[in-house]
Amino acid sequence: MESKKKSIKRYNRMGYLFVLPFVIVFLIFNVYPVLRTLYISFTNMRVSERENIMWVWFQNYQRVLTDKFFWRALWNTVRIWGVNIVLQLGLAFLLMMVFSDVKYKMKGLSVFRILYYLPNLIAATSIAFLFKTLLDWRYGTFNQIINAVYRLFGASYNPINWLGDPSYAGVSLSVIQTWLWFGNSFIMLMAGVQGISKDYFEAAAIDGAGRWTIFGKITLPLIKPILMYVAITSLIGGLQLFDLPYLMAQKTDASYESVQTVVMYMYKFGFETGTTQMGYASSVAYVLFAIICIVSVIQLKLFGTKEG
Secondary structure, X not given: OHHHHHHHHHHHHHHHHHHHHHHHHHHHHHHHHHHHHHHHHOEOOEHHXXXXXXXXXXXXXXXXXXXXXXXXXXXXXXXXXXXXXXXXXXXXXXXXXXXXXXXXXXXXXXXXXXXXXXXXXXXXXXXXXXXXXXXXXXXXXXXXXXXXXXXXXXXXXXXXXXXXXXXXXXXXXXXXXXXXXXXXXXXXXXXXXXXXXXXXXXXXXXXXXXXXXXXXXXXXXXOHHHHHHHHHHHHHHHHOOOHHHHHHOOOOOOOHHHXXXXXXXXXXXXXXXXXXXXXXXXXXXXXXXXXXXXXXXXXXXXXXOOOO
């Protein structure tokens, strides 16, 4: 009996060998960089002066909190994300209502899922190049189409610099982000709707409930967990926005300062030649992390439900 217990324990220990490769990779590529960045944030480390590293404690964090350029970058990030999340969730909600309506009984959902999710499969560099070409103020397709419409009505059109004008650059990036991510939100919301028993919708329809009543009283409360997940993940992704603004905004454009995000600001100090202040860049990363945590907790409280 005792030998059987030992063999069972030995067999159970074999499980650790199977998870060991993942644990090692996770510690090296996930945990270590996070802890290393935390350490660097308390130093004055620069790429060019790695031998003269000094412990400066919270000086970098004090500098971040009093840095007006950091707060401007944060406002740019929130502004771009805010417009994006309103359009993204609005469009996803609209499509969800159409496809989940028992009266419409829309078919071909799987085809539309593929079409809506397709932009997520395209590399950010390709998307940036595509929209820089489409939105070029001199030869871009978008301005040419608008110009053709104006000509039909005998009016003249002054081309808009969609990416170079501070008044339009942020909104343009928000719309591109919406096109890129609304399919993902739509699929998440539809998954939540499909998890609801159809009996609720059919019973409500038989009782004469309208579409808005069904949506407000049945659909919305029951997809609240999915909605919370979409909102929080959108927040995390939005506040870490980097690729499209970095690839599409030119430093020589007047709009650059209006679309510079927090991660772009961090990248400037952490990696660009001449401003490699790794200690300060690391503190920017952790301040952004703290902001994301605080706002995520607030969202959890807002979406939280009292049970019992």
